[in-house]
Every structure is written in structure tokens, then in C-alpha cells.
Amino acid sequence: MSSREACVAADQTDPLRPFRDLFDLPPGVIYLDGNSLGALPKAAVERAASVVTVEWGRDLIGSWNTHDWFALPTRIGDKIAQLIGGTPGSCVATDTTSINVFKALAAALGIQREDAPARRVIVSEQENFPSDLYIIEGIIGMLGHPDGRPYELRLIDDEHPLADALDDDVAVVLLTGVNYRTGAWWDMDATTAEIHAAGALAVWDLCHSIGAVPVDVTAADADFAVGCTYKYLNGGPGSPAFVWVSPKHAARAKQPLSGWWGHARPFEMAVGYDPAPGAASFLVGTQPIVSLATMEVGIDIALSADGQQLRSKSLALTDLFIELVETRLAGHPLTLITPRAHADRGSHVSFLHPEGYAVMQALIARGVIGDYREPHVLRFGITPLYLGFADVWDAVESLRTVLDEELWRAPEFQVRGAVT
Numbered sequence: 382m383s384s385r386e387a388c389v390a391a392d393q394t395d396p397l398r399p400f401r402d403l404f405d406l407p408p409g410v411i412y413l414d415g416n417s418l419g420a421l422p423k424a425a426v427e428r429a430a431s432v433v434t435v436e437w438g439r440d441l442i443g444s445w446n447t448h449d450w451f452a453l454p455t456r457i458g459d460k461i462a463q464l465i466g467g468t469p470g471s472c473v474a475t476d477t478t479s480i481n482v483f484k485a486l487a488a489a490l491g492i493q494r495e496d497a498p499a500r501r502v503i504v505s506e507q508e509n510f511p512s513d514l515y516i517i518e519g520i521i522g523m524l525g526h527p528d529g530r531p532y533e534l535r536l537i538d539d540e541h542p543l544a545d546a547l548d549d550d551v552a553v554v555l556l557t558g559v560n561y562r563t564g565a566w567w568d569m570d571a572t573t574a575e576i577h578a579a580g581a582l583a584v585w586d587l588c589h590s591i592g593a594v595p596v597d598v599t600a601a602d603a604d605f606a607v608g609c610t611y612k613y614l615n616g617g618p619g620s621p622a623f624v625w626v627s628p629k630h631a632a633r634a635k636q637p638l639s640g641w642w643g644h645a646r647p648f649e650m651a652v653g654y655d656p657a658p659g660a661a662s663f664l665v666g667t668q669p670i671v672s673l674a675t676m677e678v679g680i681d682i683a684l685s686a687d688g689q690q691l692r693s694k695s696l697a698l699t700d701l702f703i704e705l706v707e708t709r710l711a712g713h714p715l716t717l718i719t720p721r722a723h724a725d726r727g728s729h730v731s732f733l734h735p736e737g738y739a740v741m742q743a744l745i746a747r748g749v750i751g752d753y754r755e756p757h758v759l760r761f762g763i764t765p766l767y768l769g770f771a772d773v774w775d776a777v778e779s780l781r782t783v784l785d786e787e788l789w790r791a792p793e794f795q796v797r798g799a800v801t
């Protein structure tokens with residue numbers, strides 16, 4: 382599209398256009414950070430108010446039954462399962478992604494300790510979201526040196542591909558479906574098959590995948606999956622994450638945080654732990670009810686959107702973003718680090734710029750909200766539910782102004798906040 386008019390016309394025929402009205406975005410803002418914190422669904426305001434004032438305030442403790450609080454993590458888990466191709470009962474909404482990485486990885490390692498105890502290597506990506514790597518480090522430290530041989534982390538990168546890392550020592554591979562920095566997208570089916578062929582189990586982190594790209598954990602034959610809901614699912618700040626357990630492992634998957642909520646009969650108050658089967662045993666303790674109830678609104682919106690339409694629009698918008706930056710901002714030192722091939726791209730676009738941090742602050746000051754990631758990465762989340770073609774045009778024009786007029790040189794844009 383070579384004009385703003387063409388973008389406006391494309392918006393008018395966009396079948397997803399009505400979804401934009403379900404979200405409350407401040408006027409004058411183009412929000413390109415839905416991959417980090419999704420926008421506020423209008424209906425979530427009322428839902429949050431009613432869970433606080435009616436369910437908590439008026440009905441008090443009776444709400445565990447009368448408002449079905451106790452079923453929230455599994456009921457919402459079933460909805461998330463639908464979004465990722467899982468079956469009912471295979472997924473729960475709970476805790477954070479980091480904690481769910483811990484539980485899923487520990488359960489996968491537990492299965493391998495029974496089936497293939499000699500396997501002591503966990504493979505992950507150098508470029509993974511750091512928390513995933515930190516959790517692996519923690520697990521390795523906790524497991525110590527069984528029979529003198531420690532577990533170890535083996536990291537893959539462009540020079541050390543997965544195929545080279547897979548051998549008879551590998552127990553589990555933890556990969557992130559869409560890379561948080563570059564937007565590169567793994568082929569989940571082929572990669573899971575490759576991992577299984579090497580005798581390892583596959584744990585997938587779907588944080589930047591769910592709601593952004595098609596996911597089918599069943600078709601991929603994945604073993605475990607985790608992800609968050611406050612990004613493309615618009616669940617709200619700190620909304621609970623999810624963990625999916627393949628039904629084939631339901632009887633054997635044991636996670637070590639054996640809390641009361643994961644017990645098969647939690648209200649028996651038994652002295653010994655007897656885990657509920659499958660994903661239900663991944664619930665640990667009392668859940669954040671207000672957050673859970675509020676986030677269901679965003680998940681219902683995602684469920685009501687057509688997955689094919691979302692993917693087509695996401696690709697059209699990311700294609701347009703790349704094309705406009707490369708044609709209208711040519712001459713500026715911007716380097717695309719997101720894959721161009723559709724099969725390899727998630728739903729955000731990232732460019733390197735030597736003054737990336739200041740450029741992003743200057744852009745945010747003009748109402749175009751993207752984010753910055755070390756080193757030098759300008760990251761733009763493209764959420765097809767509430768962004769249009771004209772938004773992409775306007776965002777790129779703002780970026781052009783910031784760069785042409787060197788607005789980023791202003792001293793206030795050089796100062797780093799606590800959160801970048």
C-alpha cells in the first residue's frame with residue numbers, strides 16, 4: 382500500500398474491524414505493545430467491578446461456590462486449551478509463565494528420569510527469554526549431581542543449531558514458539574518431531590504465540606506447553622499464565638510444587654499428597670480470583686475471533702510495516718531482524734537502530750507506543766484485533782518524523798526508566 386488512502390480503504394473492508402470497538406484505547410494513541418501488555422477490553426472493567434463489589438464485597442466467602450470461583454482455573458484453562466488445540470482438562474490457568482516453566486520442566490525431567498535416566502542435558506536457546514533460562518539454571522542447581530553426574534544446560538543459536546545439539550544425553554528441549562526479540566517463529570510440528578526422534582521431550586513456551594499465530598499442540602504432538610495471557614490475550618497486567626500437559630503424560634506428569642489445590646481431593650485435608658490427574662495437579666495454592674475472573678473477558682474475545690482471519694491480517698500488517706519502513710525511511714540506519722518469510726514470522730516486527738532506546742522514547746512521546754529491548758532493538762507488536770492499516774501508516778510516519786528531525790536527540794529521551 383503506497384498511500385494512507387489505500388490503508389483507510391483496507392480498514393473499511395477488514396472483517397476484524399468490529400473487534401476494535403471491544404477495546405478501550407486512549408484517543409491519539411497507536412498501541413504497538415500488545416505483545417507485552419494487551420489493551421483493556423471494555424467489558425473487563427465491568428467484570429472486574431462486579432467480581433470485587435458483588436462477588437467479594439457482598440457475597441463474601443460463599444462466592445467460592447455461588448460464583449464458582451473454585452472452577453475458574455480449570456474452566457478458563459479449557460478455553461485456553463481451545464485456543465491452542467488442546468482437549469478439555471489438559472490445561473489450567475494459574476501462576477506465572479516462569480513458575481509454569483519450572484513445573485512443566487520438572488515434570489518432563491521426572492518422566493525422563495524413569496524412562497531414560499542417563500539423559501542429563503536440557504537444551505534451550507541462547508536467545509530465549511531470560512526467565513526461561515534462569516528457571517533451567519535453578520532446576521539444575523536443585524537437582525544437584527545424581528550419581529555424580531550433574532544436569533547441564535546446552536544452548537543453541539545460529540551457529541549451533543538444534544540438530545547438532547540433539548544426542549543421547551538430551552532429556553528435554555525447552556523452546557519459545559515466537560522469539561520475544563526478533564519475532565522468529567519455530568515450526569512447532571517439525572521441530573517437535575525432530576526432538577522426539579532424538580528421544581527427548583518438548584516443552585514449548587507460547588508467550589508470544591498464543592493469540593498471535595496458529596498453535597496446535599495436539600497436531601504438533603507436544604509434551605508440555607506454557608504461556609502468558611497478558612500479551613495477545615489481553616488478560617490484564619499480571620494475569621495468570623497457563624500450563625498445558627499432553628493427555629499422554631496425564632497419568633505420569635508430576636510437578637514438585639505439590640500444594641493443596643493440586644490434590645485429587647483438596648477438601649479431605651488428608652495428610653499425604655495424592656495428585657489430581659494431569660493438568661489439575663499443576664494448580665498449587667489459592668488462585669488470584671480477581672485477575673482470573675477479569676482475564677476471562679480477553680480470552681472470550683480471542684475465542685470469538687477467526688484464527689485464519691487473525692493470521693492473514695497479522696501478516697498483512699507486518700508486511701506493510703516492513704515495506705513502509707524500508708521504502709519511506711530508507712537512508713536511516715534501521716536493520717530488520719524479523720524474518721521476512723511468512724512461515725518464520727510471528728506477529729511483531731523488530732528493527733535495530735544504534736540509538737534505539739532514545740528513538741523509542743521520542744516515538745512514545747508522540748503517541749506511538751512500541752517498546753525497546755536490549756541491544757538496540759525497536760520492537761513493534763502488531764495485534765490484528767485492534768490495529769488497522771492506517772494505524773501502521775501513521776506509526777511509520779511518526780517514526781519518520783522522529784528520525785528525519787532527529788527528535789530523539791532531546792535529553793529527556795536519553796534517561797532510562799526502571800522498566801524499559
Ligand SMILES: *Cc1c(COP(=O)(O)O)cnc(C)c1O
Nearest residue numbers: 477478479510557561586588609
Ligand atoms: C513474557 C514472557 C515470559 C514472562 O514470564 P512471567 O513469568 O509471566 O513474567 C516468559 N517467557 C517468555 C518467552 C515471554 O515472552
